[in-house]
Amino acid sequence: MSALSQLLQQYYSEADERMSDLPFYNALLSVEMAAWHCLDADLEAGVLITPWCLNLLWRPADPDSLPEKGSECVLTLASGEYSGVVAEAEGLGRFASASLLSDTSSLASQEQARLLAHEIADLLFLPSLSAASEEVPENPARRAMFRRMMGAGQ
């Protein structure tokens, strides 16, 4: 777990008490960052479980590259493009959030929520993670030489 994911989990854990008396609250669940990936140097993303929602969260390395709080933003991954809303929290700055589930009442245990979250994370992130690993060239210097010869990057 990265420092960011821990901070996010802490941020939502602090909301738990404020949400616990609302009809959206499923007492069988608890706040947990079920999956978290550093997709590349510029982007971290994951799936959060709470007793009141299941969310996709992400943040670029430069949070200020996100539009202002409340704006729509799009996460582009190898698996597709996903739209969410920009959130902002004290001490965290901006990050993006997309609602995966608004009604968690049919999730009967944390284990079920975790299973679902992991499946979602695999579908969302694995193609990006695979592509990133395939992109590591065996001989970067040789690839760079050919790129220069072909005029790329000019």
Add this chain to the structure above:
Amino acid sequence: MAQIETFYGVMRRQGITRRSLLKYSSLTAAALGLGPTFAPKIAHAMETKPRTPVVWLHGLECTCCSESFIRSAHPLVKDVVLSMISLDYDDTLMAAAGHQAEAALEHTLEKYKGEYILAVEGNPPLNEDGMFCIVGGKPFLDQLKRAAKDAKAVIAWGSCASWGCVQAARPNPTQAVPIHKVITDKPIIKVPGCPPIAEVMTGVITYMLTFGKIPELDRQGRPKMFYGQRIHDKCYRRPHFDAGQFVEHWDDENARKGYCLYKVGCKGPTTYNACSTVRWNEGTSFPIQAGHGCIGCSEDGFWDKGSFYDRLTNIKQFGIEQNADEIGTAVAGGVGAAIAAHAAVSVIKRVTSTSNKEHGEQES
């Protein structure tokens, strides 16, 4: 079928260029939540398909649906869609009046028998044999039944036609009923809202006229492309809800910070509509953005569900249709990787960006 023009023929006659048609097609594809690759398909259909007449009737209503419809965000949308609609009969928008108008309706129903789409704004009162709503000297109930008899499909505009709305609220002295209580042998596409969003109305009618079929509907008869998600799901204040940050009282500090309006009565968590995505007035705003909670105007019986300012205490009270969230049940029904995988696919569709959707794919 009677010989009628293509959409494109009508548009050309009204001075709309092909360039404008292509622009319109792109706008429509976006409004329908389809990928940009769908625009040429719309343009092709409109260039080649004959125009489908639409008869628009008004029962007990306030005309807010018509007012919304003719104020579609893009002028081109309004021009094009209005040119698609046979104004042989629409007692608000047509030029004719009196006996001439009633004759025009009868002529249209006969000429395009079995081919026209019936759009209904408002609803019929059943009490006193329908005498609480008289059109052309006869009960609207009779006009509705007559027009529905040979219609290809029926659109219920707004919450009046879809659910009954305020005139059907308790004690409902006129016994006003939604049109599906009277028309029972035809598919009815419900486009609820008080009024519905202009782009939703033009989007639905364009889809039907262009592709000659009704859009995919949910179990309550609403087009999934616009009513597939709750306002809550895409609300710009949603991050505050998720963080437990609520407006506790009107004009408190939290209101000024733009926190979630759930505790002051917002019905967004139980309301299926496109307000938080399409928005109103050229996409400018919607009630929650203006600082007032959603009143749930597109949900069945919203007038009889208590104060607009009381918080929801039972999130099932609006008769939420289990659609996207059924995945939770699927998981609960049997914990298995295959079931969870299937559920995960359903969930991901909800957050997939519109611009990334496959050809013709709709919300599920």
